[in-house]
Amino acid sequence: MNDTAAPTSFLRKIIIISTLGGLLFGYDTGVINGALPYMTEELGLTSLTQGLVASSLLFGAAVGAVFGGRLSDYNGRRKNILYLAILFFVAALGCTLAPNVTIMVISRFFLGLAVGGASVTVPAYLAEMSPAKRRGRIVTQNELMIVSGQLLAFVLNAILGTTMGHIDGVWRIMLAIAALPAIFLFIGMLKVPESPRWLVSKQRNEEALQVLSKIRTESEAKAELEEIKANYEAETDVKQAGFKDMATPWIRRIMFIGIGIAVVQQITGVNSIMYYGTEILKDAGFTTEAALVGNIANGVISVLATFVGIWLLGKIGRRPMLIGGLAGTTISLLLMAVFSSALEGSPALPFVVLSLTVTFLAFQQGAISPVTWLMISEIFPQQLRGFGMGLTVFCLWIVNFFVGLLFPMMLSGVGLSGTFYIFVALGIGAIAYVAKYLPETKGLSLEQLEQQFRNHGKKPEEKKAEVYSKRA
Numbered sequence: 001m002n003d004t005a006a007p008t009s010f011l012r013k014i015i016i017i018s019t020l021g022g023l024l025f026g027y028d029t030g031v032i033n034g035a036l037p038y039m040t041e042e043l044g045l046t047s048l049t050q051g052l053v054a055s056s057l058l059f060g061a062a063v064g065a066v067f068g069g070r071l072s073d074y075n076g077r078r079k080n081i082l083y084l085a086i087l088f089f090v091a092a093l094g095c096t097l098a099p100n101v102t103i104m105v106i107s108r109f110f111l112g113l114a115v116g117g118a119s120v121t122v123p124a125y126l127a128e129m130s131p132a133k134r135r136g137r138i139v140t141q142n143e144l145m146i147v148s149g150q151l152l153a154f155v156l157n158a159i160l161g162t163t164m165g166h167i168d169g170v171w172r173i174m175l176a177i178a179a180l181p182a183i184f185l186f187i188g189m190l191k192v193p194e195s196p197r198w199l200v201s202k203q204r205n206e207e208a209l210q211v212l213s214k215i216r217t218e219s220e221a222k223a224e225l226e227e228i229k230a231n232y233e234a235e236t237d238v239k240q241a242g243f244k245d246m247a248t249p250w251i252r253r254i255m256f257i258g259i260g261i262a263v264v265q266q267i268t269g270v271n272s273i274m275y276y277g278t279e280i281l282k283d284a285g286f287t288t289e290a291a292l293v294g295n296i297a298n299g300v301i302s303v304l305a306t307f308v309g310i311w312l313l314g315k316i317g318r319r320p321m322l323i324g325g326l327a328g329t330t331i332s333l334l335l336m337a338v339f340s341s342a343l344e345g346s347p348a349l350p351f352v353v354l355s356l357t358v359t360f361l362a363f364q365q366g367a368i369s370p371v372t373w374l375m376i377s378e379i380f381p382q383q384l385r386g387f388g389m390g391l392t393v394f395c396l397w398i399v400n401f402f403v404g405l406l407f408p409m410m411l412s413g414v415g416l417s418g419t420f421y422i423f424v425a426l427g428i429g430a431i432a433y434v435a436k437y438l439p440e441t442k443g444l445s446l447e448q449l450e451q452q453f454r455n456h457g458k459k460p461e462e463k464k465a466e467v468y469s470k471r472a
Contacts, residue, residue, distance in 0.1 A: 011129065011215040015138060017188035018125055019145040021081055021118035024088050024181050026149020028057065028111055029271070031178065033278050033295060034157025035171035037288050042168060043101050047408040054275050055404035056105040060112020061119065062397035068117030069124075069390025077125035077195045080117065085186035087114040092178040111178075116397055120389045123377035128195040129215060136313040136442070139377050140370040144306045147365055149181075150274060151299030157278075158292040165289065200228045201383070231381075250453045254379055258388055260437060262396035264322075264430040265372040268329045269423035270364045271400055272407045273298060273357050279408070280357070283416055284340070285350040294354050301358045305366030317442045318371050322434050325367025330427030332360035337420035344417075353416075378441055379453070 032054050040050060072080040091114055094107030122142050130138040157174055164170045199208035205225065212221035246252050273280065277298050281291035312321055336356045343349040380388035410419045439452075 011138075014129055014192045014215070015126065015141055017185070017192055018081060018122055019142045020181050020185040020188060021084065021122040022142040022145030023149040023152075024178065024185065025115050025118050025122075026146040026151075027153045027178050027181065028088070028092070028115055028149075030150030030153035030274060030299070031157065031174050032057070033154065033275055034161055034292050035174045036276075037278060037282070038161070038165065038171040039104075042171070043104070045101065047412050049101055050408045051405040052105055053101065053108060054408075055401045056108040057112035057115060058271075058397055058401035058404045060109035061116030062112075062394045062401060064113035064116025065120050065393035065397055066116075066390045067113075068120040069386040069388075069393070071117070072121045072124060073198075073201075073386030076198050077121055077128065078189055078192060079194075080121045081125065082186060082189045084114050084117045084121065085182050085189065087111075087117070088182035088185070089179050092175065092182065096172050096176040096179075112397075116393065119397075120386075120393045123373050124385055124389055125195055127377040128197040131216065131220070135378065136374055137310050139374045140306070140310045140313060143365075143370050143373050144303070144310065147299070147302035147306050147369075151296070151303050154277075154292075154296050154299035158296055161292040162289050196225070197228055197232075200225070200232050205229065232383075251384060254381075254384070254453055255388060255391065257437060257439065258376055258379055258392035259395045260433055261372050261375050262392050263399050264326070264433060265368055266396055266399035266403060267423070267426040267430055268326070268364060268368060269333065269403065269420070269426070270329075270361070270369070271403055272419075272423075273361065275404055276407055276411075277357065279411070280416065281350055281354060283411060284353040285347065286354075290350075294350075297354060297358050298361055301361050302365040305362045305364075306370065309366045309370035312367070313370060313374065313442075317440045318375055319434065319438050319440050321367045322371045322438065323431060325363045325371070326427060326431045326434065328363030329360050329368065330424055330431065332356050332363065333420045333427060334424045336360070337417045337424060340415070340417035340420065375441060381453075 036045075036050060036054065039045060039053065043049075045053065068080065068084070071083075075083070087110065091107055091111035095104060095111060098104035098107050123139055126139045126142055127135055153174075156177060160170050160174055164173070193211040193214065194207070196208035196211045199205070199211065208228070209221060209225050212224055215221075216224060246255060277295045278288070278291045281294050282288060286294055309321075336353060339349065339352050339356070343352060376389060376392055380392075407419070410422070414422075
């Protein structure tokens with residue numbers, strides 16, 4: 001018992017500290033949901049400038065994801081998260097003190113750089129610190145922290161909106177709170193080690209063994225170090241991973257799958273609810289204060305569903321979980337579209353819409369989001385991880401950016417019902433993509449996954465048999 005207690009305890013500390021980056025990710029993306037109605041009145045926002053304020057963070061996140069991946073390869077995962085904590089703090093203060101729309105958009109862009117960097121670096125760090133058998137649950141704890149950050153934002157928005165909504169600048173208080181977790185993240189990351197896989201990539205094998213010895217038993221640490229070293233030595237052909245390596249078929253296949261997973265997660269329309277949930281409920285018939293309170297249900301179900309998702313990842317495969325989640329979200333959106341039209345003007349409509357957004361988020365956060373962030377963190381080999389995750393999450397945030405920018409205009413242009421019909425069509429396309437292209441990755445180490453991709457999905461023994469049959 002004593003042999004495993006210390007490694008487990010230290011690994012738990014690493015998980016808690018590093019996932020504060022996920023908490024910041026969630027709070028900073030969720031806080032705009034409640035701040036936007038008050039900001040709209042004070043800064044005189046239109047549907048276009050509403051979209052710009054919400055989506056400027058997302059565009060920044062797209063850029064941050066690309067550079068975050070490359071910088072984490074260069075500086076190390078731990079040091080990169082330290083830099084991101086500083087950026088989170090400075091940008092949060094910029095948003096809080098913004099005197100006009102221009103400064104707000106610029107500050108939100110820089111906040112997005114931090115969010116994007118965290119969305120790449122934290123899952124990669126967790127995946128590289130985790131034992132293969134526990135990787136699914138550990139990496140998806142970052143997703144739990146993301147939705148917890150969003151719930152925290154929704155709760156604080158509701159409290160501040162209902163008690164201080166009559167005070168000018170209440171939205172500034174909502175935005176300022178994000179500076180506190182950034183301080184805790186910075187202090188905490190000073191006390192945790194660097195990723196052993198990154199250390200091996202820099203020929204710092206002794207340090208890597210020291211880190212592994214703190215989070216594994218002695219025998220596991222030595223065995224895992226040898227596996228990492230052997231895998232790294234076999235990757236000399238992609239040592240300087242970049243766009244030129246896309247010419248290699250197995251790398252191109254990984255990138256196609258990674259980008260596809262990222263796009264699939266966003267075209268469900270989840271972030272239209274996470275960013276504009278208050279506006280959706282107001283459009284359905286709630287008052288601003290009632291919408292803020294009702295929106296807490298979206299945050300609560302997101303957290304509870306993520307617990308279920310973490311549990312499910314240990315029980316069933318990634319493919320069936322993702323397909324089931326997409327089926328649930330698509331049906332929920334279809335019902336929202338139908339009832340938004342059929343019950344227009346009815347006092348029951350806001351409650352129907354709220355119950356359906358809760359159902360939608362149960363499927364999204366209980367299946368789609370955990371699988372997305374886990375697979376993005378695990379399918380890329382070490383030498384491709386920074387570039388691959390950076391490009392993949394860049395595409396995720398770009399799609400997210402367009403959803404955030406266009407949603408207010410779609411809402412005012414084609415209405416609630418028409419907007420959700422568009423997402424239904426996209427959901428059907430997402431199900432078809434996953435069913436055709438997504439491989440199963442459950443139960444394989446990062447190194448075994450790489451070998452399967454190199455062998456075009458065949459197991460090593462199948463590949464050998466194929467070679468021998470060709471020779472014969």
